[in-house]
Amino acid sequence: MNIVHISDIHFRKNYEQSSAGYKGMLAKMQSPLVPLEKCLEEIQSKQQIDLLIISGDLTDDGEAEDYRFLKQVIQNIIGDIKVIVTLGNHDIKNNFREGWLNESPSEKPYNIIETFKEFHIISFDSAVYENSNGYVSESQLKWLDQALESKQDKPVILVTHHHLIEHQSSIPNLPESQLILDKLQNKNILCILNGHTHHAYKTKIENIPYYTVVGMSFVGEDIGQQQIQFEEKYGYNIYQIKNSQIKDVEHKIVSTGRQLKIVDMNQ
Numbered sequence: 001m002n003i004v005h006i007s008d009i010h011f012r013k014n015y016e017q018s019s020a021g022y023k024g025m026l027a028k029m030q031s032p033l034v035p036l037e038k039c040l041e042e043i044q045s046k047q048q049i050d051l052l053i054i055s056g057d058l059t060d061d062g063e064a065e066d067y068r069f070l071k072q073v074i075q076n077i078i079g080d081i082k083v084i085v086t087l088g089n090h091d092i093k094n095n096f097r098e099g100w101l102n103e104s105p106s107e108k109p110y111n112i113i114e115t116f117k118e119f120h121i122i123s124f125d126s127a128v129y130e131n132s133n134g135y136v137s138e139s140q141l142k143w144l145d146q147a148l149e150s151k152q153d154k155p156v157i158l159v160t161h162h163h164l165i166e167h168q169s170s171i172p173n174l175p176e177s178q179l180i181l182d183k184l185q186n187k188n189i190l191c192i193l194n195g196h197t198h199h200a201y202k203t204k205i206e207n208i209p210y211y212t213v214v215g216m217s218f219v220g221e222d223i224g225q226q227q228i229q230f231e232e233k234y235g236y237n238i239y240q241i242k243n244s245q246i247k248d249v250e251h252k253i254v255s256t257g258r259q260l261k262i263v264d265m266n267q
Helices: 021-028 033-046 064-078 093-099 138-150 177-184
Strands: 002-006 051-055 082-086 112-115 120-123 156-159 189-194 201-205 208-212 219-222 227-242 245-264
Touching: 002 033, 021 245, 033 064, 033 227, 033 245, 051 189, 064 082, 064 093, 082 112, 082 120, 120 138, 138 177, 189 227, 189 245
Parallel strands: 002 051, 051 082, 120 156, 156 189, 189 208
Antiparallel strands: 002 227, 112 120, 201 208, 219 227, 227 245
16 A cells, blocks of 8 residues: 655645745745645656545645645545545644535544554644644543554554654654653554654654655755745655555655745744
């Protein structure tokens, strides 16, 4: 089974026309649909996509129509292939539920469990809108605990938006990271997948493979004194699952070489 993992699309049909700060950077960026379409079509030309995982920040403070439009673009490329998403700090849950899920608006956490022949996927919502670092409540931790306990007949892929390793990035990890990692001990975990940092990263945590995928829009480099240099960079990961194990991982990172903006995060 080939699983394609992307993240941090930050899509809007129309970005605010600003020249200042982070919004000014977004206004200069190419539409993330350009690399998104390029990546998905490139993958399809080489191998079959069996499952697509998007680990958050589908839009950048998007409206319901942004989610609706993005979903249709993806379906036009990959057809009826299953898509599993988790939400990021730039996703507005009300608008996601209305536009992507065609449900009534709701701010409740978006947690899902999907079962496949060789594994389960637990997509766990660590996101709070406009809280970059994320937050996981006691009730959310209880939900995760129960989900893990109930799905130990097969290996579990855990998907979050926020990264769980403290020194992985200059961006802070999820404050409740250790509480989540503690719950994974002695569980049948196939791997952990996330995004948020926009930088690719891989390691193992207590022998559990851990992957952060590069963003599908831009990356920010900390150049000191809270100055972030943004540039266009994008890519994806592909995980090949055989006999309930990860047999192969492909990483693709593309830099356009285009510098977008230096943003003073103190302002």
